[in-house]
Amino acid sequence: MKTTFQQDVIDIVLQIPKGRVTSYGTIAKFLGHNRGARMVGWVMNNCHVINETKQIKIPAHRVVNRNGLLTGRFHFETPTKMQELLEAESIKIKDHQIQDFETVFWNPQTELL
């Protein structure tokens, strides 16, 4: 069974606990790509296709850049959708920036392992 990169990324994103977030680079590093954050972003860009193909929903709103900034908000249905989803999970956001980012940050390396 050859696991594709996007399968691995999806697998991790699906395991992000509710009310927590992680970053592209963290996921990439966990998969062995120290600087493969762009590939994670690429998977997220295809997450809509994946959602229909695999009939699952990927919590892409729980993946932000390493500054806690919602850089991928414009790829959602509406630019505010991402923030709304996060706020619905008790995550505070101000100016598209996650507040207390270190607190809600989810590290698969230490918490999933």
Next chain:
DNA sequence: CACTTGACTTATT
């Protein structure tokens, strides 16, 4: 098969 693009990150100037 070669070139471009990208929801990123780190280092350098």
Next chain:
DNA sequence: TAATAAGCCAAGT
């Protein structure tokens, strides 16, 4: 502190 370059690699053209 802010702007630029380089590094990473899968898909699309």
